[in-house]
Amino acid sequence: MSKRLTDKxxxxxxxxxxxxxxxxxxxxxxxxxxxxxxxxQGQRGPQQAPTKVKTTMRLSPDVVDHFKAQGPGWQRRIDQALREYIREHG
Incomplete structure (x- = not known):
């Protein structure tokens, strides 16, 4: 085995x-x-207490595009919009 990780x-x-x-x-x-x-630079530390549930869901492309167009944090904004909906219609 070669000790070098590169070739010539x-x-x-x-x-x-x-x-x-x-x-x-x-x-x-x-x-x-x-x-x-x-x-x-890109590595999160261990989460002390998970506060959210990881899930997969299908959303309409226009909904995703709308939130993504507002920049980073789009998933958090979707979460906030759903919370607001629950408060208003709960």
Whole structure:
């Protein structure tokens, strides 16, 4: 097994099962400040107490387009609209 992860042209080669077995946790090899930076960029920490239920539902394309057009947070806005509906019609 080659220790190098790149070939002569600098392309990353496919990882073998042995490569994966030799991998170590990021906490063993990276400084703490770099670990924090990596976690802040796209990784959520553990959720303390789940407050919502994960579900799948089908919505009309125009409804999804309307909420998505308002930018990030569209799923939260749909949740808020449904809560408002429940308050008004509950």
């Amino acid at each position: 042209e600098g392309e990353v080669r496919e990882l073998t099962d042995q490569d994966v077995k030799q991998m170590r946790p990021m906490s063993d090899v990276l400084p703490a400040d770099l670990q924090r930076t990596i976690r802040q």
